[in-house]
Amino acid sequence: MKFIVDQQVEDIEMPENLKLNTFLQEFHSNCPHPECSFGYYGFAFGQSPFPVPQKIQDALIASASKGAYAAVSGLPELRNAISKYNKHYFGMDVDPQRIYIGPGTKELIFNLLEILHGTVILPTPAWLGYLPQIRFLKKNYHMLPTRANRKISPSDLRKLALRLQDRQKILILNNPNNPTGLLYDKLELEEIADVCREQNICVISDEIYAQTTYDFSKFVSMGKIYPEGTFVTNGLSKSHAAGGYRLGYVIFPQHAIDLKIQFKKILATEFTAVSTPIQNAAISGFEISDEMNEYFEITRNIHKIMGEYSYDALSAIHGVKATKPDATFYLLADFNYYAPDLDAAKINTSQKLSESLIVHPYHTAIVGGDSLVLERTDFSARIAYVDYDGTKVYKNYQEQKPKTPSEKITFVENNAPKIVSGIKMIETFFESLKSGKIGESSKKHLGITT
Amino acid sequence: MKFIVDQQVEDIEMPENLKLNTFLQEFHSNCPHPECSFGYYGFAFGQSPFPVPQKIQDALIASASKGAYAAVSGLPELRNAISKYNKHYFGMDVDPQRIYIGPGTKELIFNLLEILHGTVILPTPAWLGYLPQIRFLKKNYHMLPTRANRKISPSDLRKLALRLQDRQKILILNNPNNPTGLLYDKLELEEIADVCREQNICVISDEIYAQTTYDFSKFVSMGKIYPEGTFVTNGLSKSHAAGGYRLGYVIFPQHAIDLKIQFKKILATEFTAVSTPIQNAAISGFEISDEMNEYFEITRNIHKIMGEYSYDALSAIHGVKATKPDATFYLLADFNYYAPDLDAAKINTSQKLSESLIVHPYHTAIVGGDSLVLERTDFSARIAYVDYDGTKVYKNYQEQKPKTPSEKITFVENNAPKIVSGIKMIETFFESLKSGKIGESSKKHLGITT
Incomplete structure (x- = not known):
């Protein structure tokens, strides 16, 4: 055939x-x-070269018998742990109901691109995973080449947004950045957020490397600067050296209630839920501990x-x-x-x-x-x-x-x-x-x- | 916003x-x-009420340290084990290269529907997961109500196919069937396969309940009857009582080499690979053993x-x-x-x-x-x-x-x-x-x- x-x-x-x-x-x-x-x-x-933290391994071992399907949005205990993790490390107040668990950040970004209407703005250079998703979903997109400093120029972003006809635009922000290793500081994020508010741009802020920031006190999440329009994604892959576990999360913007209902439908339609033992293991990775x-x-x-x-x-x-x-x-x-x-x-x-x-x-x-x-x-x-x-x-x-x-x-x-x-x-x-x-x-x- | x-x-x-x-x-x-x-x-x-087999639990426990990304198509050892499992239980010769691993059969069926062109034929009654996928992907589809015996009528299938303009059609066959619990016998499958060959219908044969067939010798896979046009899906969820582990597989039709390349792209674009510890655990579940x-x-x-x-x-x-x-x-x-x-x-x-x-x-x-x-x-x-x-x-x-x-x-x-x-x-x-x-x-x- x-x-x-x-x-x-x-x-x-x-x-x-x-x-x-x-x-x-x-x-x-x-x-x-x-x-x-x-x-x-x-x-x-x-790929992070380090071993998976022993705490996570132990929790996976203790969860091997858990063969039942988990709830679509993720285990409540895991969503709670992630909420507290965000408070502790990133100073963000996130209601656990705003958090969804997926089999990797990649799938969650794909799911977001599936539901969000509008043209995607992709700053370059960029991580090699975004573009195939955008193309496969037949979304309109525009590159936004960065300047010599390899960071998004707010005025370039504004200029591009003004040219786009869509009522809604989607900026993919990757901070800290793959491939440059650069971090956006608070002021830079505020300037980008100003343009986003003005031009009705929502932001997918891929912060999978947040925890690797060398001078950790300098990391600021876009979810804090632009809470009403930012989807923050993060997970186990880089900070916890467990890319192979396949677990990511997304934090939805404040007040995006309808959107959350739509998103949950998509997760239920495509993958049901993330592996229950893996979710249980992840709880230990996000709980605050000296280890x-x-x-x-x-x-x-x-x-x-x-x-x-x-x-x-x-x-x-x-x-x-x-x-x-x-x-x-x-x-x-x-x-x-x-x-x-x-x-x-x-x-x-x-x-x-x-x-x-x-x-x-x-x-x-x-x-x-x-x-x-x-x-x-x-x-x-x-x-x-x-x-x-x-x-x-x-x-x-x-x-x-x-x-x-x-x-x-x-x-x-x-x-x-x-x-x-x-x-x-x-x-x-x-x-x-x-x-x-x-x-x-x-x-x-x-x-x-x- | x-x-x-x-x-x-x-x-x-x-x-x-x-x-x-x-x-x-x-x-x-x-x-x-x-x-x-x-x-x-x-x-x-x-959901199966039984415990996850101890063998699988033990293998998961032994794999907790495996934090590295697995290959997109799945671990070679797992694909080999599934190949042998199909030979042993279903009498099918399946090259491991025809097997792809996904985070549940549901996602793999979604991925198949994403790549396969054509109108979907959905026999009813049907499992409640197919239709949201078909609708979300905006695929054309037609119901095929079953007759009083609650099975697909080959002549009804032919009549419907003749009305469809697509060069390719996709039949979703669920055998053994959810919700009826009924099994298609060899003759019934052969009659359906005849129509499929004649009308250029490819088959997604969801055989997730195969191993639960009460008189097991009676189960015949559509992959054996119509190897050139059937995508067989199966996994850990029902037979191994590990729905919460989230691991399924699809066997591609013989000779579908181009299609496999396209499919792998989709997996890489959407979810990278299935959880490495879970894949390692699954090997034990598919290996032939007395246990x-x-x-x-x-x-x-x-x-x-x-x-x-x-x-x-x-x-x-x-x-x-x-x-x-x-x-x-x-x-x-x-x-x-x-x-x-x-x-x-x-x-x-x-x-x-x-x-x-x-x-x-x-x-x-x-x-x-x-x-x-x-x-x-x-x-x-x-x-x-x-x-x-x-x-x-x-x-x-x-x-x-x-x-x-x-x-x-x-x-x-x-x-x-x-x-x-x-x-x-x-x-x-x-x-x-x-x-x-x-x-x-x-x-x-x-x-x-x-």
């Missing part, structure tokens, strides 16, 4: 992280140099040390600019200085740059610009600095916290040697490029047709 | 089981008779005993007809004999019948006809016979298996007294109705405005 597929499905592309994953798997088994058993420097995957607090502190400190090292090391490469991360485990590295050399080597898209970096002898995996919703010819890339054994590094950090700048560098060298060597390899690549040693030939053995 | 919701969201109704759930919760706290602390006879919820085999046997035998009792007891009520279940834990009871009396009592829709049965002193929860995609005035209802303590009953059955018909009745009386009394209460209700004792007044104290 020949099957006919609906058009909007064919129109979307595989999310780029998964394309890359496939690419790396194929590459891994195909490296034509048998002497080379190295694998690759993993700057591509956005979790220590976990957040240690992990964000390690991310900060790795981030500062990576920023410094990349910035030290001639011609390379990078965002200095305030949070997350990413930064955005800008290699456009090498555009003429890349063009000369027939590497004329960011995709080709990623492919050229992954092949022998560089073996370096990055997420290239067009996967971040940048122009195909923008040679910027997301660098994730998590390629180390998180369990071991966590223990080492607990045993001896590095304090001085030189102790921190030593800590990275001892604990994350692949980050150190990987960044050196990026430097080597651009040096070879500059000296004309890189061209089309380096990619041939991979069988890449571009 | 006033939010604008997309139209197709407002057009769908809350799935009926969840509406009923809300209704029962409200009712429960509102019964105006303070002396009445009974609760209700629960014939409405379709699981015994579990399937015992649970299906208990369902059979409860089903036979319920069928006999309901059929013994004057005027009531019921389907005799071959599988599942449901049957369809037909109360249309009482239509004139119901009408006289101003109970003129199936919804009103459900509401009249739930109030004091009847306290009996059923799923009425229009929740099963029947006419609003069809006084048929789904009766789920699972209102007992599954853990206790499982043990009692293990200790002493009832063999003779009278031992089986005693088993039900001892182990499921609420089923016994609940069916008597249904009888009492219709007796009262017949003698004119039931009218609008009986519902007033609930504040139901109809």
